[in-house]
Amino acid sequence: MMNRRQILATAAAAVLIAPLAVQAQGFPNKPVKVIVPFAPGGTTDIIARIMGERITPALGQTMLVENKAGGGGIIGANELAKSVPDGYTLGMATVSTVAANPAINPKTPYNPLTDFVPVINIAATPNVIAVHPSFPARDYKTFLEVLKKSPGRYSYATSGTGGIGHLQMELYKSLSGVFITHIPYRGAGPALNDTVAGQVPVIFDNLPSALPFIKDGRLIPIVVAAPQRLAVLPNVPTFKEIGLEPVNRMAFYGFVAPKGTPRDVVDKLGAAVRKTLEEPAVKKRIEETGSVIVANTPEQFAAQIKAEFEVYKKVVEVQKLALD
Structure with missing residues (x-):
């Protein structure tokens, strides 16, 4: 009891x-x-x-x-x-x-x-690395060459410090041997606004928020993190295709x-x-x-x-x- x-x-x-x-x-x-x-x-x-x-x-x-x-x-x-x-x-x-x-x-x-x-x-x-149209590259091969030629000259925007964009891009940097400075924002919206305006030349973003700007030609897609090439971006390679499978995460x-x-x-x-x-x-x-x-x-x-x-x-x- x-x-x-x-x-x-x-x-x-x-x-x-x-x-x-x-x-x-x-x-x-x-x-x-x-x-x-x-x-x-x-x-x-x-x-x-x-x-x-x-x-x-x-x-x-x-x-x-x-x-x-x-x-x-x-x-x-x-x-x-x-x-x-x-x-x-x-x-x-x-x-x-x-x-x-x-x-x-x-x-x-x-x-x-x-x-x-x-x-x-x-x-x-999927995630995407995209650049402002003023950036001197339109494809991954040239993008890599530009970054390797001028370490520290360029910066990239993300939705915030410690976010997926930041860590995936840092992983990309370590595997590809490039150096590019991180500019964190309070979300993808503000990061996109500044990249589209040309204040930051590169962005690592989730595809849905970046896609309207890509379709309008205000951003140029360079490489995507996706299981295979995307129907909406058929000419853009995946990280796996460029030999960086660890970065290829959705x-x-x-x-x-x-x-x-x-x-x-x-x-x-x-x-x-x-x-x-x-x-x-x-x-x-x-x-x-x-x-x-x-x-x-x-x-x-x-x-x-x-x-x-x-x-x-x-x-x-x-x-x-x-x-x-």
Whole structure:
């Protein structure tokens, strides 16, 4: 038999658990907020807003997108980690926030493997190195020659220090033997604006946010990180083709919730996303950005996050990368 102390402890635990259980049963009964940890205009923002605009019929509630930029995605991701785990606050997880940045930044205030509950990986996208039309190269061979001829003369823009663009470009630099200076921004949107304006000559970006500028001729694509050549950029080689397979990694964008979010709430959210992604109009919009729809399970997404984190941790160790 339980003593009085055990009975009181059990009762207290039940009181704490009960509100989440009730919320799970009636979930969702108010709008769901999604924290995008980068400025508007980047791929993370684009994917989040496509979902936010189209998920209401499947979810039964509106989905509001809120941008919290800074720290290469750390500020927004940390806010999510500290949110109430009731399913009403989600975050967009990217390779930058749950792998690259935690791998290079020992002061990251959250653990990417334990402080979030993966919900669903929405899409994966190729990455691209692109240049301003004034840059003296239009193809990879000439690009490499220009950089090797003038080490330190050129700079490249990314969505932030410690992000996937930063670490992938640093890996590229170490493998190719070039030197080019990093200029970090508070998201892909601002980085693209300055590159398109000619203030920075080179950018490492996710393809969906860079593609409209490439199509308009305001950026010239040089090389892509993708499993094979892309239909939208048939003349642009992959990193694997140029002999740099370790750099040939795609980015991902998925929903994660704070640690402790009930599994049935996670399942409801995942089911709503999956149903939305089945809509031809949504599928078309995402695929038109150059992305591939993933729509996997929480367990599969957790395995992807762990694998990417380990890859970038090794990159940081082997290349002896550190924050400035």
